[in-house]
Amino acid sequence: MISLRQLKYFVEIVDAGSYTRAAEHLFVAQSALSRQMKELETDMQVNLLQRDSRHVELTEAGQLFYARTKRILEDIDDAIVQAHQIGKGEQGRIRVLHSSSVTLSAAMGDIFNTLLLRFPGVSLDFSRAPSEHQALDIDEGRADFGLVRLPILRKFPNIQIKKVFSEKLVVALSKDHRFAQRSHIGIADLRNEHFVSVPHKDRGGLSYLVAELCMRHDFFPKAARATSRKASLLNLIEANLGIAIVPESMQEIAPAGIRFLQLPPQDAQSDVAVIYRRDASPMIAGFIAAFLALMPQAEKI
Template sequence: MISIKQFRYFVEIVDAGSYSRAAEKLYIAQSALSRQIKELENEVQALLLTRDARHIELTPAGQVFYERSKRILEDIDETVRQTRHVGQGAQGIIRFLHSSSVTLTPAIGALLHRLLAQFPGVSLDISKDSSENQAADIEEGRADLGLVRLPTLRKHANIIVRELFNEKLVVAVSQQSPLAAQASTSIAALRDQAFVSIPHKDRGGLSYLVAGMCLANGFFPKAARALSRKTTQLHLIEANLGIAIVPDSMRLVAPPGVRFLDLPEEESQSTVALISPRAASGMVAAFADAFVREMVAGDGL
């Protein structure tokens, strides 16, 4: 039976680059460390490491074992952290995702602050993920709640989608662009512009929505020579490498060299939604319900 100690020893050796440095960090004899790895290799029936006097190398089997060992140890550490959190009187941690196109505005931050006051036993672990990937992460237990920008392409039977608010879209351009002199434009007028964000065939979200808007005006967005689906696209725009249609809230995080043009109201609406597991725990379900209730009461913030 492989022990957690052996997982940790193996990862430490790889990260340190040698048995001797790992032994020093682990405060054990190098011979004892070598013995543990030999026992580990006997258990998995595969050679994991090769070494000479100066360095070590992972075998193909060792590479697989190293990557999976790191994930296992991270899961164990997270389990210990959450258990300790509960033992100190808290209820737990909610893993909260948001897409890069759903900016955590001051208003959303204030809402989360109010909710955490209502749920003193809850802590939030917030990270970014694409709108398309969030549902799979939640369905497979890697996350609890997500803020997505519709549409998403895949439907998940075990995921609840609740629309929260509509947000207008604007055109982000470089201050060096001839377009920067305009206060507004239309989708049709962007036909010849290069877009720094175009849709991926397997992803929905903002880029998919924008492509649909362009197609409705008779063209598909032309790709710029540098692309990004993240908020870094704003820096590509600042460098005058292309344009993008983005949510109005992107103004809050845009670099100074980016200008925003209004679009006609009928062309410029997008929807943000909260997704959650259909069989959510009591804590997650209560937090999600309160989030939606606060958002509706605030008229979408």
């Protein structure tokens, strides 16, 4: 019966180039190596090595057996590492949702790259979903954790919400808009403007927040005749088809033809949170804990 020890000894002898050096590397007696190789060749009924007093050479059969055996041993080592990672909750795929208003900025990319270095057995699968829908997807097991724009209106007992950072809101409009030369603007000044992202007071996320801001100033935002979700709305704004109130981070992905105006501080606050199941697996819980630790403003688990 061929043993794993014999395979390891065989590869080490070939790599070292002699029985003497292989014995030193393996901390075994040279006679033990010779005995194991003789048993291996006897069981296989083929000569694998040609020996002399100074070195060893592979036979033609030995060359084939060496290449295959080395690959097998490497696969076994990889399997051991992966099994260890799985056992410790460090191996697997994490399904990440993010709202279209939570852009994967360069700063956020740096954080995820840092995490992937810390968790070499983890891969990430990103998808976009509205903030209000993410909690349901995670609660029902279709995703593992999400990045949402608060507030989340519908509550799920098994869903944990942790604020990760606050972000300013700004008004995005075309360079050809009549307000384009301003640097600041008030919510009340938008009373007669048309919004390309339709706010909704019952939808949660940024949509709810924008509707609430406008209602504080005694109006509900008017929908433009051309509307869109967060990513392509920037193209509609550039075409001067309407305006939007958006997170400041969207400036990173905005076309050149868009201007961003500052809002008064009391109207310019938005919070982003991470959401996940309270009974998340050790791998996911560990990844999220590390994510929160890298976010200076985050509430710690």
